[in-house]
Amino acid sequence: MTTTENRKMSTLDGFVRPAKCSEARAKNISDRVTNMIVQDLRPIRTVECDGFRNLMKYLEPGYVLPSRKQFTADINLKHATYKNHLKGKLREEAVFISLTTDLWTSIATESYITVTAHYIDNNWVLQAFVLETLPFPERHTGINIAQKLKEMVGEWEILDTVRMVSHDQGSNMKAAMEILHNELNWQNLHCTAHCLQLCILAGFKINSIDRLLAAAKKIVTHFHHSVVASEALKQKQIEMNMPGKKLINSCVTRWNSTYEMLDRLLKLRWPVTAVLSDSKVTKPSNRYLDLKSEQWKLVEELVEVLENFSTATTFLSYEENVSMSAAFPILHGIIDQLVPDVSDSGVIKQFKEIVSSEISERFELNSLHAAHPMLLTAIIDPRFKNLTLGRYTESEQDSLKKGIVELMEMYKVYEEHEHGSQTSHEPSPSDVKRPKRLTALDKLLGEEAAVAEPSLSSELEKYLTEPPPPRRDNPLVWWQLNAGRFKVVSYVARRLLCIPATTTSSERVFSTGLTVTKLRSNLKPKNVYALIFLNQNLSKLSIH
Incomplete structure (x- = not known):
């Protein structure tokens, strides 16, 4: 055999007999396939599909693709690893934790409860993680919800750091929060976006608006169901030199969807x-669908009004934003726009009168007590402190300041506990001896507040006289730079500014509908939990 023939045979052998894939490389490939399943929310059965297996065989001929069962095990192992890592992170960084929670039902008609945790770390960065998404086959009573939340918090070992829970306005959730407040002294807040949605829905009950919305939905439904009409709409947009867009249908449970439909x-x-x-x-039978000129005029007016609500709920729903502190100024801004x-x-x-009245009533804007988190959080945000206090009389301002000072009084107890036990967690009030002056907890329990120490009041007054930063600035950056100057006030800021204004973080888990799809309807609940946890947290956690 000639040299040339030997060379050809050697080259051919390289294709026929694939190079061996090293154990380390095979592990790295498998890990990346696992991450692809998690990050792209692909069904685990993807690894058994012919197309995917052929692709992997072409890209890495020497790699033997593990079984579906193996990838399921890898996902659960990765989940356990990252969960333990997050537990340690919470112990090291989270002094105060605020939770959001929501209940949902999968396409397989299985009920779940999701809980997310929010806190400000040692570098004044707002952190948000999905803690749990667990099956909830029990009846959704207040007692069962409260018990489930206590079990979750106990599992994560954060009982002493949870201070607030944000939730929807369901009667069962309200009952659960009352139980948790009585047993654990947790405070709770209704989701701001949910409340705003209810206010708007009250305005939509006006007969002419109700008829308009019904007519608008019929138009959208017609175009969605008719291929001929849908294609004609595309063509008309081209003829009119308009960007090709589709009509949007509204959904009663989705914020801003009615605004998006009308817009x-x-x-x-x-x-x-x-x-x-x-x-x-x-067809002649469908010509009636078009709106009358006065209805188009009403659409135009409604879109202008609803745009403010869309802007507000979108801003308040950003997970990366310090949001609760902006709720009070935004609500008053909306009311001003509704004149x-x-x-x-x-x-x-x-419409404006009804919605304005609903906002004032549902958020109790005319009767908020001085210890309400919405008010305290707005004052502790350097951007909104003057704007918030400026809406009250001098005596009312004094009451609001006392609310802040009473939280400041907890600092000494926290500092003594921190130095004594070498932990950064604030102690539970039941674990420490109360000082003679009463704390914020006393006020929540209905006891009268004592007169604050002059030193605490003077620090608060000094903070309040500081010029506010621009509205677009991140208040946590301001606090990072000024925490040393306002040591005790910054303690309160770290406690309050982690509170989210909405439950978007927990709702986002299921609202996309991508985790439990038709292709994944047979997922076991433990695998649902593992996939959601990793999908939501993997990019935020780094394990070296």
Whole structure:
């Protein structure tokens, strides 16, 4: 055999007999496949699909793809590893933790409860993690929900650091929070976005608006169900030099969806009208779908009003934002915008009056007590302190300041506990002897507050006289730079500014519908938990 023939045979052997994949490389590939399943929310059965197996065989011929069972085990092992890592992180960094929680049902009609944790770490960075997504087959009573939350917090060993729970306005959730407040002294807040949604829905009950929304949904449904109409709408947009967009349908449980539906419909008014009036596309029986001119005018007015709500809920729902401190100024800003204008139609004036009244009533803006977290958080945010206090009389301001000082009084107890036990966690009030002056906990329990120490009041006053930073600035950056100057006030800031204004973090877990899909409807609950935990937390946690 010639040299040339030997060379050809050697080259051919390289294709026929794939190079061996080292054990280390095989492990790295398998780990990346596991991460792909987690991060892209792919079904675990993907590893058994012919297309994927053929792709891996082409890319790495010497790699033997593990079984579906092995990848499931790897996911659960990774989950256990990262969960332990997060437990340690919470012990080291979280002095105060605020939770959000929500209940949901999967496509497989299995009930789950999700809990997220929010805190400010030692570097004044807001952290947010999904702690648990567990099956909840029991009846969703207040007692059962409270018990489940206590079990979760006990499992994570954060009982002494949880101070607040944000939740929806379900009667069972309210009952659970009352139990937890009585037993563990946890405070609780309703989701700001949920409350705003209920306020808007009250305005939507006005007859003319209710009829308009029903008519708008019929138009959207018609285009979604008719391929001919949908294609004609695309063509009309091209003819009118408009960017191709689809109509959006509203969903009663999704924030801002009615605004999005009306806004998109208004933007596509002329293409929609053109299609509905085209006898070649629309049957005579469907010509009635187009809105009347006065209805289009009402759409225009509603979109202008609802835009403020969309902006507010979007901002308050960002997980990375310090959000609760902005809730009070934003709510008052919305009410200011809802003052009827002379150019408003009678319907819009009525809508504004109803929604404004609902906001004041549901958020109790005219009767908030001095210890309400919404108020205290706004004052402890350097951007909004003057704006918030400026809405109250001098005597009311004194009461609000006392609310802050009473939280400041806990600092000495916290500092003594920290130095005595070498832990950064604030002690539970039951674990320490109460000082003679009463603490914030005493106020929550209904006891009268004592007169604050002058030194604490003077530090608070010094903070309040500081010029506020620009509204767009991150208040945590300000506190990182000024915590040394306002040692005790910063303790309160770290306690309050981690509170989220909405339950978006826990709702985001299931609202996308990507974790338990039709392709994953047979997922066992423990695998659902592992996948959600890793999908939501993997990029935030680094294990070296």
